[in-house]
Amino acid sequence: MFSGEGTQRVRISAIYSLILTGFAVLAAALIASMAVLITAQVVLRYAFGIVLLWVNDYIEYTLLASTLFGSAYLLKQKGHVEIDFFTARLRPAARRVFTVLAYAIGTFVCAMFWYSSSLTTLDHYRRGVLVIKSVAFPKYFVLLPVVIGFTLLTVQFAILLVQAVRTPSSELSTSDAGFDL
Numbered sequence: 001m002f003s004g005e006g007t008q009r010v011r012i013s014a015i016y017s018l019i020l021t022g023f024a025v026l027a028a029a030l031i032a033s034m035a036v037l038i039t040a041q042v043v044l045r046y047a048f049g050i051v052l053l054w055v056n057d058y059i060e061y062t063l064l065a066s067t068l069f070g071s072a073y074l075l076k077q078k079g080h081v082e083i084d085f086f087t088a089r090l091r092p093a094a095r096r097v098f099t100v101l102a103y104a105i106g107t108f109v110c111a112m113f114w115y116s117s118s119l120t121t122l123d124h125y126r127r128g129v130l131v132i133k134s135v136a137f138p139k140y141f142v143l144l145p146v147v148i149g150f151t152l153l154t155v156q157f158a159i160l161l162v163q164a165v166r167t168p169s170s171e172l173s174t175s176d177a178g179f180d181l
Contacts, residue, residue, distance in 0.1 A: 016155070017076075019152075020072055020073045020076055020152065020156070021073065023069040023070065023072070023073065023148070023152065024069065024070045024073035024074075026066075026069050027065070027066040027067075027069040027070035027073075028066075028070070030062045030065055030066040030069070031062075031066050033062065034058075034059050034062050034063070034066075037052075037055050037058060037059065038055070038059065040052070040055075041055045053134035054134045054135050056134070057133045057134050057135065061142050061145075064142070064145060064146070065145035065149075067149070068145045068146060068148065068149025068150070068153075069145060069148065069149060069152075071149060071152070071153055072149070072152035072153045072155070072156040075153065075156045075157070075160070076156050076159075087099075096164065096167075099164045100161065100164045100165055103157055103158075103160045103161035103164050104161055106153075106157035106160075106161075107154060107157040107158045107161050110150050110153040110154040110157055111150075111154045113146075113150045113153075114147065114150035114151055114153075114154050117143060117146040117147045117150055118147050120143060121140050121143040121144060121146070121147050122140075124138070124139045124140045124143060125138070125140040
């Protein structure tokens with residue numbers, strides 16, 4: 001490998017990490033905004049009799065967006081729930097097979113969700129489909145976080161898959177054993 005290739009790979013990795021961190025921070029900000037709006041909604045409703053109808057819609061869509069925006073970061077940090085009861089008892093070679101299989105399945109499933117959500121989002125954009133609830137707005141706004149989230153998840157699963165394939169069986173720990181939920 002040439003030194004330029006290594007430098008470029010480090011730069012791409014740093015940019016990718018920055019993107020994941022940015023979306024995780026955005027997810028946290030969205031969750032914080034939900035807490036503020038729910039509190040404001042309760043105070044306004046019970047103290048002043050004022051109801052903000054759009055808050056429930058905002059909460060609904062923000063839950064979806066925050067989950068999808070933060071999930072790839074969580075996967076990268078291995079902060080997800082993992083059941084290693086079975087894989088912890090396997091020999092390193094078998095554990096490696098399960099790890100590679102888990103990451104391959106994760107990559108495939110997330111890629112399929114990305115593909116499907118991309119087609120649906122594009123279709124809704126082209127047709128000008130609206131969500132009509134307390135406020136009318138384009139439906140593709142609701143679907144974009146799904147596309148973004150599954151793009152990041154597909155990339156992260158693919159990175160983990162390549163790392164698992166390149167890692168010798170003896171170096172895999174039980175926390176890298178797959179069965180990620």
